[in-house]
Structure formats: C-alpha cells, structure tokens
Amino acid sequence: MPGSTNLPGIERYPNTDIVRYGEGEKVNYPLVASTIKKVNGVVRADEEQRLDGAWRRVIYLMPDGHGSDVGFRYFSDRLEKLSVKTLHSCEGRHCGPSNLWANKVFEEANLYGLDKDQFYLLGARTVDSHTEYYVLYTVRRGNKRVYAMLDQLIVDGVQERRVSPIASGFEGGLNASRKEHYWDVAVEPETGTIARQAIDKILAHLQQDSTTTILLAGSVPLDRDLKLDQQIERSQQYAQALKDRLIEENVANERLFVIGTGPLLQETATNAMPFVRVMRVQ
Numbered sequence: 001m002p003g004s005t006n007l008p009g010i011e012r013y014p015n016t017d018i019v020r021y022g023e024g025e026k027v028n029y030p031l032v033a034s035t036i037k038k039v040n041g042v043v044r045a046d047e048e049q050r051l052d053g054a055w056r057r058v059i060y061l062m063p064d065g066h067g068s069d070v071g072f073r074y075f076s077d078r079l080e081k082l083s084v085k086t087l088h089s090c091e092g093r094h095c096g097p098s099n100l101w102a103n104k105v106f107e108e109a110n111l112y113g114l115d116k117d118q119f120y121l122l123g124a125r126t127v128d129s130h131t132e133y134y135v136l137y138t139v140r141r142g143n144k145r146v147y148a149m150l151d152q153l154i155v156d157g158v159q160e161r162r163v164s165p166i167a168s169g170f171e172g173g174l175n176a177s178r179k180e181h182y183w184d185v186a187v188e189p190e191t192g193t194i195a196r197q198a199i200d201k202i203l204a205h206l207q208q209d210s211t212t213t214i215l216l217a218g219s220v221p222l223d224r225d226l227k228l229d230q231q232i233e234r235s236q237q238y239a240q241a242l243k244d245r246l247i248e249e250n251v252a253n254e255r256l257f258v259i260g261t262g263p264l265l266q267e268t269a270t271n272a273m274p275f276v277r278v279m280r281v282q
Helices: 068-081 098-105 196-208 228-248 264-268
Strands: 017-032 036-039 042-045 048-061 085-091 118-127 130-140 146-156 182-186 214-219 256-260 275-280
Touching: 017 118, 017 146, 036 098, 042 098, 068 085, 068 118, 068 130, 068 146, 068 196, 085 196, 098 118, 098 130, 182 196, 196 214, 196 228, 214 228, 214 264, 228 256, 228 275
Parallel strands: 214 256
Antiparallel strands: 017 048, 036 042, 048 146, 085 118, 118 130, 130 146, 182 275, 214 275
16 A cells, blocks of 8 residues: 555564555544443443544455464564553454444444454553553454554553553452453353463463462353253353363462353353453452
8 A cells, every 4th residue: 555654663464465554643542441332322331541642553454364363463462572561452252343343443344344253452552751552453354354453542641541451450459440350261152262362361460470369260151941050060161171271381270260150140241152251369
C-alpha cells in the first residue's frame, strides 16, 4: 500500500501485505480491557479507558495457510521484545462478538470474522515522558482470509494506566475489582485442547512469585441431557487436563488445586462454552 509502513520496531510477518494504514491525532480512542457485549442495544465493556493521542494503525493480510493464532503469537512476541506490558488479552469467544470489535470498536468492517478465531491484546510501555499503548487484534474471516491489526497510541505524559489488568491476573490490591484476581482460559469444545499462549500466561504468573498457588475451576455449559454430577465430572476433567499440562512444564503439584463446577460459573461468562477459571489461592 503506497505510503504505508510498519510500526517502529515491529517487523511485519513474512509475506504479509499491508491493506490498511492510517495515522493522525485521535480523540477519545477506546482502550478496552475486558469482554465487549451489547446490553439493551448498547455496546459496552466493563473495563475501558478513552484517551487522546498520536495514532497509527496497520492492518496486514496474512499469507494463505497462516492462522490468526500464528499471527497473534508473532506480533505479541514483538511487542514483548519492546518491553510492552500486557494489560489485557483474550481469545476466541471470551473476547465477545467479533462484529462488535470490528464495527463498533475498531470501525473496520474487514476485521469482522469468526468469534472462535479471534485474538486480542492491549499493552503499554513508558518511553521518556510519554506512554505508548498498543492494540493487537487478529481474526480469521469466513472466507478464510486472516487479518492482523496493530494500533499504536502515543499519549503525552506518563499515564497511571487506569485500565485494569484483568487478564494479567494477580496485580490488583485489596481494593481491586474481583475480576483482577482471575481470568478464564478457553477450552476447545471438540478436542478439549488449550492454547499454548494460555499455558504460557499461567507459567509467567507462577514464576513471578514462588509462593503463589492457584485454583483451576473447570466449567461447562448447561446440558439438560446430562445429570449434574456428570457435568461436574466433565468440568473437572478439563481442569485436571490443564493441571497436567502445567505439571509437564515443571510446576509443582502442591501449587495447583482442581475443582469441577459443572455449569455454575457459566452465569458469569459471556458465552456458553467450556473454560477453566484460573484463580489465585494465595
């Protein structure tokens, strides 16, 4: 695309094409740090901050055969190398409907894709006397095209970062929101698999404090064809599978507790799908 360029310090994924580029001053730019949803016809997020600043946007078309998860890992790794701290991230249906992200948050219709194949990250870093915010969103559309969007918002002054670090977990103080002390890890319903990124996130928090122990609470959507004890058993199997994965990564067994909750936690989830809630015990 003529006149387009990568964001400073972030190389594009090999063989991608830039299909959209924009820059300028943004007023009231939304920094979303939670699931988005529509309530009574109004799009809302429980955790959101709006700021003014210098803005850049790059949207890449990924090469054929390269998924939204691959693009997300690539660009999130580049952000980490720039010392960008993750304030919130989500994947799949736990992000909320893709059409809301595309049309209401980003105002980019081409980013409307499959809910299960979307990934989102909000991060920030302080550079000299200003704060740089980064937004990463990758998604696969129904036509199998995969897009990756990178936004940068540079705000004068060092911000307090009032956006709550929900997905980064255990950083809240005594007066922090309850949501800051847990996050949900999506489970692929058909295979029961959990994304590598989710495993890495848990490992990172356990490494920050060697005394931390966590509770893994499995949850499944309500199934009226199964007895309650069967649903609880199934949800515990998901949690146990995650525990086994963490033990394979050399996490001590005594730091992990497992429980099955059946469909109980689904009341606090945005979408009906299996997940494991990761909660700090101490």
